[in-house]
Structures are given as C-alpha cells and as structure tokens.
Amino acid sequence: MTAVDLTLDPEQGSGDDRRRAFAGRWASALGAGGSAGDTLTGAVDRLVEAARGDDPGQAAAVGAALVDGGFADPSALGESLRLLATDLPALVPESASRLTELTAAFATGFAAANRNRATGEQELVRRAALAAQSEAQRALRLTVDHHATHDRLTGLANREVFVERLTTVLRERTGAERIGLCLLDLDGFKVVNDSLGHPVGDQLLAAVGERLDALSGDALVARLGGDEFAILITGTTGLADVERMAAEIVRSLSVPFPPADGRLTLPASIGVLEHAASDASAADLMRAAELTMYRAKSEHRGRWAVYDPHRNDQRVARYTLATEMPAALERDEFVVEFQPLVGLADGAVRGAEALVRWRHRELGLLSPKRFVGLAEETGAIVPIGRRVLELACRQASRWPVDDAYVSVNLAAAQLADPNLVDDVVRVLEETGLEPGRLQLELAAGTVATVNSTPLRRLAALGVRLAVGDVSAGWAHLPLLRDFSIDVLKLSGGLVQRLTASDRTALDDQILESLLVLAHALGLQVVAEGIESAEQRDRLRALGCDTGQGWYYAPALGPEEFIRYLPGSPAFAGR
Numbered sequence: 367m368t369a370v371d372l373t374l375d376p377e378q379g380s381g382d383d384r385r386r387a388f389a390g391r392w393a394s395a396l397g398a399g400g401s402a403g404d405t406l407t408g409a410v411d412r413l414v415e416a417a418r419g420d421d422p423g424q425a426a427a428v429g430a431a432l433v434d435g436g437f438a439d440p441s442a443l444g445e446s447l448r449l450l451a452t453d454l455p456a457l458v459p460e461s462a463s464r465l466t467e468l469t470a471a472f473a474t475g476f477a478a479a480n481r482n483r484a485t486g487e488q489e490l491v492r493r494a495a496l497a498a499q500s501e502a503q504r505a506l507r508l509t510v511d512h513h514a515t516h517d518r519l520t521g522l523a524n525r526e527v528f529v530e531r532l533t534t535v536l537r538e539r540t541g542a543e544r545i546g547l548c549l550l551d552l553d554g555f556k557v558v559n560d561s562l563g564h565p566v567g568d569q570l571l572a573a574v575g576e577r578l579d580a581l582s583g584d585a586l587v588a589r590l591g592g593d594e595f596a597i598l599i600t601g602t603t604g605l606a607d608v609e610r611m612a613a614e615i616v617r618s619l620s621v622p623f624p625p626a627d628g629r630l631t632l633p634a635s636i637g638v639l640e641h642a643a644s645d646a647s648a649a650d651l652m653r654a655a656e657l658t659m660y661r662a663k664s665e666h667r668g669r670w671a672v673y674d675p676h677r678n679d680q681r682v683a684r685y686t687l688a689t690e691m692p693a694a695l696e697r698d699e700f701v702v703e704f705q706p707l708v709g710l711a712d713g714a715v716r717g718a719e720a721l722v723r724w725r726h727r728e729l730g731l732l733s734p735k736r737f738v739g740l741a742e743e744t745g746a747i748v749p750i751g752r753r754v755l756e757l758a759c760r761q762a763s764r765w766p767v768d769d770a771y772v773s774v775n776l777a778a779a780q781l782a783d784p785n786l787v788d789d790v791v792r793v794l795e796e797t798g799l800e801p802g803r804l805q806l807e808l809a810a811g812t813v814a815t816v817n818s819t820p821l822r823r824l825a826a827l828g829v830r831l832a833v834g835d836v837s838a839g840w841a842h843l844p845l846l847r848d849f850s851i852d853v854l855k856l857s858g859g860l861v862q863r864l865t866a867s868d869r870t871a872l873d874d875q876i877l878e879s880l881l882v883l884a885h886a887l888g889l890q891v892v893a894e895g896i897e898s899a900e901q902r903d904r905l906r907a908l909g910c911d912t913g914q915g916w917y918y919a920p921a922l923g924p925e926e927f928i929r930y931l932p933g934s935p936a937f938a939g940r
Contacts, residue, residue, distance in 0.1 A: 384456070384457055385407055385410045385411065385414070385457065386407055388410050388449070388453045388454075388457060389406040389407040389409070389410045390406075391449060391453065392406045392409075392410070392445075392446065392449050393406050395445040395446075395448070395449060396437050396442050396445055396446070398437070409428045409431065409432070410457070412424050412425075412427065412428045412431075413425060413428055413450070413454060413468070413472075414454075414457055414458055416428070416468060416471075417454060417457075417458040417460070417464065417468060418458055418460065422464075422467050422468055422470075422471035423471065425468045425469075425471040425472040425475065426471040426472065426474050426475030426478075427475055428472060428475065429443075429446075429471070429472040429473060429474065429475030429476035429477075429479065430475040430476065430478060430479035431475075431479075432446065432476060432479075433476055433479035433480050433483055434479060434483075438479075438480055438483060443473060443476050443477075446472065446476075447469050447472070447473065450465070450468065450469050450472060451465060451469065454468070514526075515527045517575075517588070517589040519568055519571055519572055519575075519589070520571060520572050520574075520575030520576075520589045521575065522575050522578075522579065522587050522588050522589045522595075523586060523587065523588040523589075524588060524589065524590075525588060525589075525590045525591060527588065528586065528588035528590065528596055528598065529648055529652065531586055531598060532545075532547075532598055532648040532651065532652070533648040535598070535600055535643060536643055536644075536646060536647065536648060536651075539600075539643030539644055540643075540644050541644065542642070543600075543601065543642075543643045543644065544601070544602045544603070544604075544640060544641065544642050544643055545598065545599060545600050545601075545602060545640070545641060545643045545651075546598075546599040546602040546605075546607055546608030546611070546638075546639065546640045546641075547596065547597070547598060547599070547608070547637075547638070547639045547640075547641075547651060547652075547655045548596065548597040548599070548608060548611050548612050548615065548636055548637070548638055548655075548670075549590075549594070549595075549596045549636065549637045549639075549652070549655040549656055549658070549659045550594070550595050550596070550597075550615060550634040550635065550636040550637070550659065551593060551594045551595075551634060551635055551659055551663065552574065552593035552594075552619075552632050552633075552634050553632075553633045553634060553635055553663065553667040553668060554633075554667075555567070555570075555592075555593040555632065558570065558630070558632070570623055570630070570632060571589070571593065573623050573624070574593075574595070574619065574632060575587070575589060575595070577618045577619065577621075578595055578597065578615065578618070580618075581611075581614045581615070581618055582597055582611075584600075585597050585598060585599045585600075585611070586598040595634075596652075596655070597611060597615075599611060600643075602640055604640065605638075605640040605672065607640070608638050608639070608640045609638060609670070609672070612636045612638050612670040613670075615634065615636060615670075616633070616634070616636070616668065616669065616670070619631065619632050619633060619634055620633070633667060633668030634668070635659055635660075635662040635663035635667050635668065635669070635670070635671075636659060636662055636669070636670035636671070637654075637655040637656060637657070637658030637659030637660070637661070637662060637670070637671060637673065638655075638658065638670045638671065638672050638673065639651060639654055639655045639658060639672075639673040640673075641673075654673050654675075654678055655673065657678045657681045657682065657685075658671050658672070658673045658674075658678060659671070660681065661677060661678075661681060684740055687736070687737055687740055688740050688741075688743075688744050688746070690726075691737070691740075691741060691744070691746040691750070692746070692749075694724065694726070695746075695749055695750065695753060697727075699724055699725050699726065699727070700722055700723070700724055700725075700750055700753050700754065700757075701722070701723050701724075701725050701757070702720045702721065702722055702723070702754055702757040702758050702761065702924070703720075703721050703723055703921035703922055703923055703924075703927075704718035704719070704720055704721070704758075704761070704772070704921060704922055704923075704924065704927040705718060705719045705721060705914055705919065705920065705921045705922070706718050706914060706918050706919050706922070706927065706930050707719060707771075707773065707892065707912050707913075707914050708912065708913055708914065708918050709911070709912055710893075710902060710905055710906040710910055710911065710912060710913050711906065711911075714932050715770065715930050715931050715932060716770065716771070716912055717770045717771035717772055717773060717803075717805070718762075718770070718772055718773070718927055719772075719773040719774075719775075719807070719914060720754060720757070720758035720761075720772055720773065720774050720775075721734065721921045722734055722738070722750065722754045723921075724736070724737055738777075741777075742777055742778070742779060745779060747777045747779050747780065748777075748779050748780055748783050751774075751775075751776065751777055751779075751780045752780075752789055754774060754775075755774050755789065755790070755793050756793050756796075756797075758772045758774050759772065759774075759793050759794065759797040759799045759804060760797045760799075761924050762797075762799055762803060762804075763797045763798050763799045765928060765931060766928065766931060767931050767932055768800075768803075769803075770803070770931060770932075771802070771803045771804065771805050771830060772799075772803065772804060772805065773805040773806075773807050773830075773832060774804070774805070774806055774807065775807050775808075775809075775834070776806050776807065776808050777809075778809070778812045778815075778816070781808060781812060781816050781817070781820070781821075782816075782817070786820050786824075787820050787823045787824060787827075790804070790806070790824060790827070790829065791827065794827075800828075801827045801828035801829045802828045802829075802830065804829050804830065805829070805830035805831070805832050805852070805853065806824060806829060806830070806831055806832070807831075807832040807833070807834045807853075807855065808821075808831075808832070808833060808834070809833075809834055809835055810833050810834065810835050810836045810837070810840050810842070810857075811835075813833060813842045813845055813846075813849070814842055814845070816849075818848055818849050821849045821850060821851075822849070822850055825850035825852075830852045830853065831849065831850060831851045831852050831853070832851065832852060832853035832854070832855055832892070833846065833851055833853070833854055833855065834855040834857075834894070835855065835857045835894070836854055836855060836856055836857055836860075836880070837856075837857045837859060837860055838860055838876045838877075838880070843880075843883055843884070843887065846887060846889065847887060851889060852889065852890065853889060853890045853891070853892055854880075854884045854889045854890070854891050854892070855891075855892040855893075855894055856877070856880065856891065856892070856893045856894060856910070857894060857895070858894045858895020858915070859895070860876075860877060860880075861893050861894065861895045861896060861901055861905070861915075862895065862897075862901075863877075864877070864900070864901050864904045864905070865898060865900050865901055865904075874904075874908070877908060878908050878909075881908055881909050881910060882909075885909065890911045890912065891909075891910050891911050891912070892910075892911065892912040892913065892914065893905045893910050893912070893913045893914075893915075894913075894914055894915065895914075895915045895916075896913045896914065896915030896916075896917045896918065897915055897916050897917050898917055899917065901915075901917070902917060
C-alpha cells in the first residue's frame with residue numbers, strides 16, 4: 367500500500383471551514399499541536415474524495431499516512447474511527463451508506479502501515495542489538511577480567527593477584543634482591559561496622575583503600591578480604607624501607623575519616639617483614655607476615671611489629687595447640703591430677719584441688735600454663751572445663767572416704783555460660799557425688815564482674831564456693847556475702863612473704879587482718895603455695911584453716927592421691 371501526503375492540497379478545498387474544523391478536532395483528539403491541524407486537513411480532503419468515489423483505497427492510504435505521520439498508537443486509531451463515524455457523514459452526506467466500508471479500509475491501512483513500520487524497526491533493532499551485543503561479550507570480558515583480579519569495593523588488587531604477583535617476584539628475583547611486606551588489619555573495625563552500619567563500613571574500607579593506594583607509590587596494594595590489606599614492596603635495601611611504609615600507613619590512618627562527622631580514625635596493626643627474594647616461598651612469607659600482624663595486635667594496637675622468627679615459631683606453636691584442642695577433647699587427652707588440701711591443725715587431708723593436664727600425643731604431658739590461657743582466648747575453656755568437672759567428680763565419687771571434697775576451677779567464660787548450673791546438676795547426678803563434696807573455685811579477679819545468680823543457685827544446691835588467688839590488695843571481701851562464698855584462698859605470693867628475706871611485721875599484720883575478716887564473714891581460709899614447715903607453722907599460728915603446696919605434695923595422679931587420704935601414713939608426723 368502506498369502512503370499518501372497528508373499536507374493540505376490547495377486545489378482540494380483549502381478554504382472549506384468545515385473541513386478545517388474536522389481536521390482541528392482530529393488533531394485535538396490525537397493530542398497533537400496546532401500545526402497538525404493543517405496537516406490533517408489534507409487527510410480530510412482525501413477522505414472526502416474516498417467517500418464521494420468508488421475506491422475505498424483512498425481511506426486505506428489515509429490510515430497508512432496517519433502512521434507515517436507519527437500517530438501509530440492504537441489509541442490514535444480509536445479516536446480517528448470515532449471522528450470518522452460522527453464528522454464524515456456531516457461533510458459528505460452520501461457517505462453514510464458506505465461508512466462501514468470506509469472505516470474498515472482506514473483501519474486496514476493503519477494496521478498494515480503499523481506492521482511495515484514494526485518490521486523496519488525490528489530490523490533496525492536487530493542490527494543495533496548485534497552491534498551492542500558485540501560491544502557488550504568485549505565490555506563484559508573486560509569487567510569479568512577486572513572483577514577476577516580486583517576487589518569490587520576498593521578497586522585494589524585482590525588476594526589472588528597479590529599472591530600470584532608475590533610468587534612471580536620470588537621466582538624471578540635472584541641474588542641479593544630483597545622484598546618487603548606490610549600486612550595490616552584494622553583494629554576494632556567490627557565494632558565500627560556494627561555500630562555505624564555496613565554501608566558506612568563499606569565507605570570506610572573504600573577510603574582506607576584510597577589512602578593506602580595514594581601512599582604506596584610503585585608498591586602493589588591489595589585488599590585480602592574483610593578489613594585486611596597488604597602491600598608488596600620490591601627492591602628493598604633493608605628493614606628501614608618497610609618500616610618507613612608502615613609509619614606512613616599509621617600516619618595516614620590517624621587522620622579522621624569523613625564518615626561519622628569526620629571524628630573517626632581507623633588504627634591498624636601491621637606485620638612488617640623484609641626478606642631475601644631468592645630464599646622464600648609466597649605461602650611462608652604471607653604466613654610469617656600474618657603471624658607478625660597478630661603479634662602487633664596483641665602487643666600494641668595501632669602500631670607495627672617486625673618479623674621475629676623465634677617469636678613467630680612460638681605463635682605457630684600456640685596456634686597449632688589451639689587448633690588441636692577440639693580433637694584432643696574427642697580423644698580424651700585432657701586428664702586430671704589432684705593436689706591435696708590439708709588441715710593445718712592436724713595434717714589430715716580434707717580434699718584435693720583438681721588440676722587439668724593435657725596428655726598430648728606428641729608433646730607429652732602439658733601443664734595448664736601451656737594451654738589454659740590459650741583455651742580461654744579461643745573459648746575452648748568451656749568444653750574443657752566441663753570435661754574437668756566430669757572427671758573430677760567421677761574420681762571423687764570413688765574415694766574411700768565420704769567427707770573429702772574436690773575443688774574445681776571455673777574460668778570467667780564458664781561463669782558466663784548459661785548452661786553452667788545445669789551441667790553441674792547433671793554431673794552430680796551421673797557420678798552420684800554429694801553436692802557438699804564439690805567445691806567450685808572462681809578467681810579473685812572475676813568476682814567484681816561475675817553474675818551472682820548462678821552462684822546463688824549452686825550454693826542452694828549445697829555446692830561449696832571458693833574464691834582463689836586472693837592477695838593483699840584485694841578489695842572485694844564484702845561482696846563475698848552476696849555470692850554465698852564458703853572459702854577464701856590466699857595467693858601463693860602472699861604466703862611466700864611469710865619467709866621472705868625482706869619480710870616485715872606489716873606483712874604478718876596484713877595476712878592476719880585478712881584471716882580475721884574472712885573468719886568474721888564465716889569463711890574458711892586456705893593458703894596456697896606452702897613450700898616449707900616454717901610457712902606452715904606461721905599460717906597455723908595465724909589461724910589459717912587449710913593449706914596446699916609442694917611442702918605437702920605436688921599434683922598427684924588419681925590412684926596416687928588416694929594413698930594420701932585419711933588413714934594413710936603419708937602425712938605422719940606433719
């Protein structure tokens with residue numbers, strides 16, 4: 367179908383006001399501007415010709431021309447058909463009998479033109495899509511490659527690229543060439559993230575990345591993950607080169623960041639390492655820098671620590687022990703020994719303190735100093751403490767006397783464990799040990815912060831409670847009444863003052879005052895760390911109730927301890 371020109375033909379009724387009025391109403395119905403009325407006047411003329419003649423093709427041509435003129439929306443067809451039905455018979459009365467034929471031809475031409483228009487547009491779209499698609503497999507390839515090698519948040523190199531670059535440098539460098547590493551972790555960033563929200567946290571990480579990139583020069587900067595970053599410096603001439611970089615990092619991060627009203631700084635702990643490039647592996651250097659960074663975090667946050675092979679070996683050993691603890695629990699490698707608690711008045715054994723040992727498969731029997739602090743740091747102290755409680759109560763239930771008690775130490779994490787009381791009840795029921803034969807001991811340093819509720823519940827069960835390692839400066843004795851404490855244990859350091867070369871009368875007065883106050887509160891007093899008869903005698907004279915220490919016996923195996931119970935000759939004459 368051939369489209370027609372819709373502009374006004376001066377030879378075809380250009381002065382007819384009714385035709386112009388029809389064209390104006392048509393333009394208004396189509397939402398077109400005033401100039402469209404002149405254009406549509408020609409279309410009206412064509413429709414009048416079609417109405418007066420025998421060829422409806424003129425009406426079809428007008429419908430097609432309407433689409434070509436930019437009125438291709440289906441609503442334009444509907445409005446046009448409505449006007450044709452109302453206004454065309456008024457212009458051409460004889461068209462009333464042919465109105466259906468004319469409007470059908472108009473609609474057919476409109477639809478055909480729309481199809482042709484859509485086909486053309488589709489071809490243009492297809493060609494444009496092919497071009498865009500080609501530009502997009504290339505942009506996408508570049509984007510994928512970038513994301514595979516760079517951190518999305520900061521734009522820095524990622525861990526994989528950093529390690530690959532480090533590996534390449536180590537492989538290609540020879541002779542006396544050296545490299546340096548700075549591995550840093552933001553101090554306390556989790557608190558910042560949790561308090562200010564993750565969006566602000568992401569802004570801060572991006573800002574840290576910008577600062578590190580700005581100060582790094584030719585060095586490679588990477589975000590390894592989370593709040594951990596690394597810088598690789600090549601061609602170093604000594605440790606001073608890397609420490610200068612670390613100092614710049616500390617200085618840069620000490621400047622407040624824009625988020626949080628510019629009042630926030632982000633100190634970092636940095637592990638610094640400088641090493642010959644030809645004599646190391648990437649994994650070893652990364653591990654050494656990481657351990658050094660952790661040492662910096664534990665010793666002085668906001669500063670850097672320099673790699674020390676000996677100290678790093680110690681940290682590796684500690685880390686190894688920490689990772690082995692869960693499996694050691696499963697293999698029952700934690701055992702209990704017992705140090706006698708002896709009545710100072712008669713020398714009879716009143717009970718024993720249960721002391722945990724780790725029977726390590728490779729290192730042998732480890733004392734608590736080797737692993738308890740580490741267990742407290744990692745949280746493993748809770749299941750280990752639970753196991754010690756079970757072993758101690760089971761053994762005490764087998765002792766041949768029914769009045770000796772066992773004392774078990776509780777770490778701060780155990781005191782905060784909501785299952786503590788339930789665990790104690792369960793163990794007592796399983797072992798058959800009377801509650802009064804179990805004593806739970808908490809360190810003096812935890813008394814001021816501990817929740818007293820579980821202690822009161824334990825006391826209500828009949829379990830004895832003790833506070834250990836009390837020294838001369840301890841100021842929380844009045845709290846013991848609120849916690850239902852039964853026993854006060856004097857620290858070994860306080861006991862050693864009794865026989866110290868620089869001992870004064872004041873030392874005796876301090877110890878005597880503690881004993882008097884403890885007895886006034888209804889507490890029994892145990893002295894730890896007794897190493898001589900002289901210390902025993904002085905404590906006995908001051909009114910101390912019970913003692914323990916190497917003078918009596920070291921920690922003993924379960925069977926060996928039984929020989930020290932009442933009726934045994936082990937303490938004859940003491």
